[in-house]
Amino acid sequence: MVKVGIIGGTGYTGSELLRLLSRHPRVTIGAITSRAEAGRNVADLFPSLRGRCDLTFTDPEGEGVFAGCDVVMSATPNGIAMTHAPRLLAEGVRVIDIAADFRIRDIAVWEQWYGMKHACPGLVAEAVYGLPERHRAAIRKARLVANPGCYPTAVQLGFLPLVENGLVDLSSLMASAVSGTSGAGRGAHVPMLFAEAAESVKAYAVGGHRHQPEIAQGLAQMAGQPVEFVFVPHLVPMIRGIHATLYARLKDPSVDVQALYETRYRDEPFVDVLPAGGHPETRTVRGTNLCRIAVHRPKGTDKVVVLSAIDNLTKGASGQAVQNLNLMCGFAETEGLDEIALFP
Numbered sequence: 001m002v003k004v005g006i007i008g009g010t011g012y013t014g015s016e017l018l019r020l021l022s023r024h025p026r027v028t029i030g031a032i033t034s035r036a037e038a039g040r041n042v043a044d045l046f047p048s049l050r051g052r053c054d055l056t057f058t059d060p061e062g063e064g065v066f067a068g069c070d071v072v073m074s075a076t077p078n079g080i081a082m083t084h085a086p087r088l089l090a091e092g093v094r095v096i097d098i099a100a101d102f103r104i105r106d107i108a109v110w111e112q113w114y115g116m117k118h119a120c121p122g123l124v125a126e127a128v129y130g131l132p133e134r135h136r137a138a139i140r141k142a143r144l145v146a147n148p149g150c151y152p153t154a155v156q157l158g159f160l161p162l163v164e165n166g167l168v169d170l171s172s173l174m175a176s177a178v179s180g181t182s183g184a185g186r187g188a189h190v191p192m193l194f195a196e197a198a199e200s201v202k203a204y205a206v207g208g209h210r211h212q213p214e215i216a217q218g219l220a221q222m223a224g225q226p227v228e229f230v231f232v233p234h235l236v237p238m239i240r241g242i243h244a245t246l247y248a249r250l251k252d253p254s255v256d257v258q259a260l261y262e263t264r265y266r267d268e269p270f271v272d273v274l275p276a277g278g279h280p281e282t283r284t285v286r287g288t289n290l291c292r293i294a295v296h297r298p299k300g301t302d303k304v305v306v307l308s309a310i311d312n313l314t315k316g317a318s319g320q321a322v323q324n325l326n327l328m329c330g331f332a333e334t335e336g337l338d339e340i341a342l343f344p
């Protein structure tokens with residue numbers, strides 16, 4: 001058994017980690033933190049875990065909180081994991097950060113987008129970007145994993161086969177994506193109130209979202225050269241889910257994109273390429289670690305359109321973090337992640 005500590009157990013990604021790890025056959029949860037709820041029983045706060053999780057929240061700054069833990073997963077706002085990671089790594093504990101502290105290689109770019117000074121820039125180069133479909137071998141050996149953002153997971157998996165194989169014009173990459181409100185976390189924000197978000201759809205951060213540099217970095221690495229990438233996120237009135245629509249110009253419009261995607265993802269346990277003409281729906285991935293993808297060729301154009309759907313809290317955050325944990329610990333990659341989405 002591997003003992004896992006969680007920093008930030010009362011948020012949406014922390015509670016999703018609890019849901020997944022409470023039924024993971026190879027994991028025990030050694031500690032779960034919350035400053036606001038320290039001392040309170042987990043199942044009192046999350047009744048869905050009654051009978052499945054007998055833990056009490058502890059303060060993250062308490063003495064020996066993570067004693068005996070092999071891995072600590074940080075499900076905290078941006079800028080917190082970087083204050084814990086150096087000490088944990090020095091104690092021999094491996095770290096998975098669900099926030100963005102270690103995702104962007106260029107420290108100046110990170111500091112510009114996240115509006116703070118990086119506390120341990122020296123560790124960023126060591127961190128492995130936790131997208132298993134690209135970096136599986138490195139994740140297995142990593143001490144520090146930077147779990148990808150939610151939109152970056154949906155968009156990068158959608159573009160990956162085209163960009164890795166040099167099949168698209170790298171100045172033509174665009175993505176428009178919609179997210180449910182759980183993407184904004186569990187804190188109280190007026191735009192996420194039911195009366196504000198229900199019965200309405202809006203774009204936001206059109207001039208620049210902090211996931212743009214993360215996605216551009218990943219696509220450039222796949223391509224081996226810089227890319228021009230436009231990203232427009234939208235908020236839609238649902239709780240979980242991201243649906244991304246991606247656009248690119250094909251260098252050779254005769255390429256069989258359906259066969260390309262089926263071949264690239266044939267052995268990937270968490271990427272499902274739908275039959276030609278398919279339309280992935282967020283409800284078919286809800287609560288699962290799956291990314292469902294469909295590829296389309298709009299008639300009379302040289303463009304390709306890719307549709308990519310994930311659950312932002314599962315493949316977009318905590319499920320992918322558990323997938324990375326499985327790789328780091330030498331477990332089957334799918335261990336504890338075999339959920340089927342609820343229907344209807």
Ligand SMILES: NC(=O)C1=CN([C@@H]2O[C@H](COP(=O)(O)OP(=O)(O)OC[C@H]3O[C@@H](n4cnc5c(N)ncnc54)[C@H](OP(=O)(O)O)[C@@H]3O)[C@@H](O)[C@H]2O)C=CC1
Pocket residue numbers: 007008009010011012013014033034035036037060075076077078080098099100148149150182183184185186187312313316317
């Ligand atoms: N929601 C999503 O869909 C996704 C979120 N992410 C990222 O995951 C991270 C967590 O997101 P989410 O769960 O939505 O956030 P929430 O706001 O819902 O939860 C944040 C958690 O962090 C704890 N926390 C806050 N400040 C500190 C601190 N200074 N020290 C220790 N713990 C702290 C909080 O508990 P307390 O204050 O009681 O200590 C709480 O448990 C964020 O960085 C987010 O960007 C990534 C992908 C998807």
Ligand SMILES: CC(=O)N[C@@H](CCC(=O)OP(=O)(O)O)C(=O)O
Pocket residue numbers: 078098099100148149150151179180181182183184211233235
């Ligand atoms: C709907 C919504 O507000 N979504 C969030 C996504 C945040 C997230 O998950 O991203 P990081 O882990 O990179 O912070 C947003 O656009 O800021």
